[in-house]
Amino acid sequence: MKKTSTLSIAVLLIAVFLFSFSLVSADGETTLVVGFDQDFPPYGYIGEDGEFTGYDLDLAAAVAEKLGLEVVYQPIAWDAKDMELDSGTIDLIWNGFTINGREDKYEWTEAYKDAGQIILVKSDSGIETFADLAGKVVAVQTDSAALEALESEDFAELTASFADLLVVEQYNAAFMDLEAGAVDAIALDIDVANYQIEGKEDSYKILDEWIQEEQYGVGFKLGNTELRDKVQAALEEIVADGTFAEISEEWFGYDSCVLSVCQSAGE
Amino acid sequence: MRFSVMLSKLGEGMVTSVLIFTLTLLFSLPLGLIVALARMSKNGLLRSFTRIYISVMRGTPLMLQLLVVYFGPYYLLGIPLSSGYRFWAVIIAFSVNYAAYFAEIYRGGIESMPAGQYEAARVLGYSETQIFLKIILPQVIKRIIPSITNEVITLIKDTSLAFSIAVTEMFTVAKAIASSEKTMVSYAAAGVFYYVFNFIVAFVMETIEKKLNYYR
Numbered sequence: 001m002k003k004t005s006t007l008s009i010a011v012l013l014i015a016v017f018l019f020s021f022s023l024v025s026a027d028g029e030t031t032l033v034v035g036f037d038q039d040f041p042p043y044g045y046i047g048e049d050g051e052f053t054g055y056d057l058d059l060a061a062a063v064a065e066k067l068g069l070e071v072v073y074q075p076i077a078w079d080a081k082d083m084e085l086d087s088g089t090i091d092l093i094w095n096g097f098t099i100n101g102r103e104d105k106y107e108w109t110e111a112y113k114d115a116g117q118i119i120l121v122k123s124d125s126g127i128e129t130f131a132d133l134a135g136k137v138v139a140v141q142t143d144s145a146a147l148e149a150l151e152s153e154d155f156a157e158l159t160a161s162f163a164d165l166l167v168v169e170q171y172n173a174a175f176m177d178l179e180a181g182a183v184d185a186i187a188l189d190i191d192v193a194n195y196q197i198e199g200k201e202d203s204y205k206i207l208d209e210w211i212q213e214e215q216y217g218v219g220f221k222l223g224n225t226e227l228r229d230k231v232q233a234a235l236e237e238i239v240a241d242g243t244f245a246e247i248s249e250e251w252f253g254y255d256s257c258v259l260s261v262c263q264s265a266g267e
Numbered sequence: 268m269r270f271s272v273m274l275s276k277l278g279e280g281m282v283t284s285v286l287i288f289t290l291t292l293l294f295s296l297p298l299g300l301i302v303a304l305a306r307m308s309k310n311g312l313l314r315s316f317t318r319i320y321i322s323v324m325r326g327t328p329l330m331l332q333l334l335v336v337y338f339g340p341y342y343l344l345g346i347p348l349s350s351g352y353r354f355w356a357v358i359i360a361f362s363v364n365y366a367a368y369f370a371e372i373y374r375g376g377i378e379s380m381p382a383g384q385y386e387a388a389r390v391l392g393y394s395e396t397q398i399f400l401k402i403i404l405p406q407v408i409k410r411i412i413p414s415i416t417n418e419v420i421t422l423i424k425d426t427s428l429a430f431s432i433a434v435t436e437m438f439t440v441a442k443a444i445a446s447s448e449k450t451m452v453s454y455a456a457a458g459v460f461y462y463v464f465n466f467i468v469a470f471v472m473e474t475i476e477k478k479l480n481y482y483r
Contacts, residue, residue, distance in 0.1 A: 033350065038435075038439075039442060039443055039447075040446075041446060041447045045443065045446065045447035046268075046276065046440075046443045046444055046447045047268075047447065048268045048269075048272070049268075049272060050268065050272040050273070050275060050276045074350065074433065075433060075439070075443070076433045077430055077431050077432070077433055079431075080334070080338075080431065080432065080433070083334070083338045083341075083342075084433065086341070086342075087338055087341035087342070087347065087348045088341075088347045088348060089348050089349070089350050089352075089353070089433075090350075170442065170446060171446065172442065172445050172446035172449075175449075176451075
């Protein structure tokens with residue numbers, strides 16, 4: 001009895017030992033630790049094979065390869081992203097990360113993709129415009145660009161007309177709510193919306209009016225311009241060798257690049 | 268995603284959950300006893316210190332405590348963190364939190380012992396340490412097992428809080444799969460995993476309880 005319990009404690013301690021070794025530190029020297037929200041398809045999520053995948057993660061992997069670093073995907077709690085970045089446990093945030101409204105809070109690369117915040121409703125809901133949203137329940141993800149926009153002065157009147165602006169932890173819960181009829185609309189990113197309604201285009205629709213048009217960039221801790229410049233240069237390299245366009249085609253079916261090097265090439 | 272892939276991902280998360288669970292119990296059960304003894308100590312300073320400790324641990328959310336333990340060293344002391352600290356921060360926060368609850372359970376058990384037990388032991392020539400270890404503690408453990416089982420089962424379900432500092436345990440995996448696969452199946456599977464885990468723990472605790480039931 002005593003022998004087996006000593007043995008099991010030993011096995012446990014060895015397991016813990018190995019476990020802590022499998023974790024890596026974010027020093028930005030041999031690894032590039034990418035912080036992302038794993039509930040955020042198609043930018044970063046768990047793929048068919050159970051491994052992390054997504055448009056942004058593929059780009060990050062391509063950039064890390066150019067920099068000669070090992071890419072490490074670190075799923076984070078979205079609320080804690082600033083703390084993670086400040087304390088150095090992640091090197092950067094690459095996750096459909098909206099620059100607009102956050103210009104001064106992070107060091108940014110150039111915007112690499114256009115995006116926008118929209119309103120998604122059920123197609124049989126009869127909601128066509130923002131005005132129809134009066135008295136309706138609208139869900140939005142906590143700490144998201146859509147929430148920031150709706151809480152700004154520009155939309156104070158619209159937001160006030162809602163029966164409730166329901167802040168949810170993650171969009172998946174909001175979709176369950178929308179499907180079940182507990183909320184009438186979701187305010188979210190256009191590409192996330194398109195991914196979610198893929199295959200169910202008949203039951204959902206995106207309003208023609210947009211909340212805001214915006215751009216995505218890679219965010220770094222304020223003052224960390226060194227790594228920012230490296231990543232920016234690597235981004236330009238993967239545009240030049242065609243990797244960027246390839247990844248973009250794969251995920252969205254078009255070349256989504258809006259970096260200045262892409263635009264000058266297009267002219 | 269194939270069902271087998273989903274199960275293996277959930278299984279990976281389960282390993283983390285079980286590790287958190289086991290290590291927390293390993294540290295918090297002894298720590299709780301020490302806290303309980305300090306709480307009942309004759310030293311007034313020690314007594315009020317543990318009172319405050321228990322009050323803070325029970326009075327603030329575990330999620331907040333996790334954030335403080337993990338990010339505190341950086342924000343309060345300026346020490347840069349390494350990602351390897353994540354898991355240990357979870358163990359520290361959980362152990363310190365559960366020790367407070369266990370301490371009060373131990374105290375309840377110890378204080379319920381009739382004075383006659385102490386008197387009889389003294390007459391028989393036991394020393395104070397012997398009285399506690401050989402006479403009182405075994406009876407206390409018998410009495411508090413049901414309350415301990417309650418806390419232990421709560422602990423299993425609390426492991427899902429670990430993701431607030433980005434430790435990917437099972438429920439987090441279930442949520443991530445649900446959002447990428449647009450399916451509820453992973454939640455149902457996670458529920459079954461939790462239930463089976465709890466069932467095993469409850470069974471083990473019941474067996475221990477029966478084994479200790481030697482006076483009847």
